[in-house]
Amino acid sequence: xxxxxxxxxxxxxxxxxxxxxxxxxxxxxxxxxxxxxxxxxxxxxxxxxxxxxxxxxxxxxxxxxxxxxxxxxxxxxxxxxxxxxxxxxxxxxxxxxxxxxxxxxxxxxxxxxxxxxxxxxxxxxxxxxxxxxxxxxxxxxxxxxxxxxxxxx
Amino acid sequence: xxxxxxxxxxxxxxxxxxxxxxxxxxxxxxxxxxxxxxxxxxxxxxxxxxxxxxxxxxxxxxxxxxxxxxxxxxxxxxxxxxxxxxxxxxxxxxxxxxxxxxxxxxxxxxxxxxxxxxxxxxxxxxxxxxxxxxxxxxxxxxxxxxxxxxxxxxxxxxxxxxxxxxxxxxxxxxxxxxxxxxxxxxxxxxxxxxxxxxxxxxxxxxxxxxxxxxxxxxxxxxxxxxxxxxxxxxxxxxxxxxxxxxxxxxxxxxxxxxx
Numbered sequence: 001x002x003x004x005x006x007x008x009x010x011x012x013x014x015x016x017x018x019x020x021x022x023x024x025x026x027x028x029x030x031x032x033x034x035x036x037x038x039x040x041x042x043x044x045x046x047x048x049x050x051x052x053x054x055x056x057x058x059x060x061x062x063x064x065x066x067x068x069x070x071x072x073x074x075x076x077x078x079x080x081x082x083x084x085x086x087x088x089x090x091x092x093x094x095x096x097x098x099x100x101x102x103x104x105x106x107x108x109x110x111x112x113x114x115x116x117x118x119x120x121x122x123x124x125x126x127x128x129x130x131x132x133x134x135x136x137x138x139x140x141x142x143x144x145x146x147x148x149x150x151x152x153x
Numbered sequence: 154x155x156x157x158x159x160x161x162x163x164x165x166x167x168x169x170x171x172x173x174x175x176x177x178x179x180x181x182x183x184x185x186x187x188x189x190x191x192x193x194x195x196x197x198x199x200x201x202x203x204x205x206x207x208x209x210x211x212x213x214x215x216x217x218x219x220x221x222x223x224x225x226x227x228x229x230x231x232x233x234x235x236x237x238x239x240x241x242x243x244x245x246x247x248x249x250x251x252x253x254x255x256x257x258x259x260x261x262x263x264x265x266x267x268x269x270x271x272x273x274x275x276x277x278x279x280x281x282x283x284x285x286x287x288x289x290x291x292x293x294x295x296x297x298x299x300x301x302x303x304x305x306x307x308x309x310x311x312x313x314x315x316x317x318x319x320x321x322x323x324x325x326x327x328x329x330x331x332x333x334x335x336x337x338x339x340x341x342x343x344x345x346x347x348x349x350x351x352x353x354x355x356x357x358x359x360x361x362x363x364x365x366x367x368x369x370x371x372x373x374x375x376x377x378x379x380x381x382x383x384x385x386x387x388x389x390x391x392x393x394x395x396x397x398x399x400x401x402x403x404x405x406x407x408x409x410x411x412x
Contacts, residue, residue, distance in 0.1 A: 014308065029346040
């Protein structure tokens with residue numbers, strides 16, 4: 001009887017452990033396990049990608065459709081090349097889509113916002129988005145503001 | 154001067170020999186896989202090491218989660234972003250606190266008991282008589298305890314994390330009134346299963362290995378007197394705690410340090 005109780009309680013502990021791990025996967029990390037399954041890469045050249053980091057969200061009309069994989073310098077143009085992975089089911093981004101670096105809230109994280117254009121042709125894996133709008137750099141804005149102030153006087 | 158160098162070298166060699174002994178003990182005890190009876194001995198040890206540590210783990214996890222929820226709320230509400238408390242509680246627990254605190258408790262609760270048990274077996278010459286019967290005490294006594302430690306701690310850590318997160322939920326959501334949806338939503342956005350949960354589990358596995366190893370070696374090599382057993386038990390707790398904290402820094406640097 002005693003031995004049976006030991007076996008049952010050990011079994012219960014194992015089950016509880018597996019259940020806890022499963023719940024950590026689904027409830028706590030939101031089941032992110034399978035997301036890398038079906039995605040395609042898109043690049044975009046920005047003049048300034050300040051504050052944009054890998055794993056930042058890529059959104060279309062506010063809905064997350066992918067994530068930033070890497071931010072590197074493009075050696076030819078010396079601009080920031082942002083490499084993104086877009087979910088496979090989002091296959092309707094026209095080739096004249098534009099990308100801009102936006103900020104969530106006043107001090108929030110940077111993310112990439114996509115806007116779809118009017119062309120019928122769509123972006124394929126590895127294509128480059130030409131029409132981009134850079135990140136806002138606070139110091140530059142303040143500098144511009146002071147310059148304008150000086151001009152108006 | 155020469156004497157000093159000689160003494161230093163002697164000390165160094167002694168330490169090296171101890172480490173060698175510990176490694177040999179581990180290799181020898183795990184050389185043969187446990188058979189059918191081994192499984193029932195393993196179950197017995199899983200009960201002693203794991204199930205009996207469950208209560209202390211659950212209670213500490215609940216309180217640690219509640220404290221994190223409370224501290225996080227006070228800190229974050231100063232910036233008007235108390236919705237992020239779920240994310241803070243979950244990341245702190247999953248990445249750091251669960252593996253480390255659970256391993257420290259494990260060293261105190263299970264590790265010291267293992268050392269004392271084996272030390273007493275040695276003092277009362279049970280190990281020697283096993284050997285006389287032709288039974289390898291390493292295989293019979295040490296191996297199931299080591300495997301049990303290795304299996305139990307990751308399970309306990311997973312339970313610890315989950316209970317802690319619910320503890321934070323009790324304080325932040327049920328008591329302080331953070332919206333439940335943003336508690337879970339922010340958490341799900343911030344916590345990555347591969348990067349955070351699995352890395353926490355890897356930490357737990359490393360700590361389990363280190364704590365069980367230290368506990369068993371200290372018991373197996375202790376001076377077989379009551380004084381010796383008490384020293385060995387103290388050493389188990391002290392060495393395990395230091396090893397856990399040291400390894401935690403190294404593992405954190407490896408896992409999360411590189412940008």
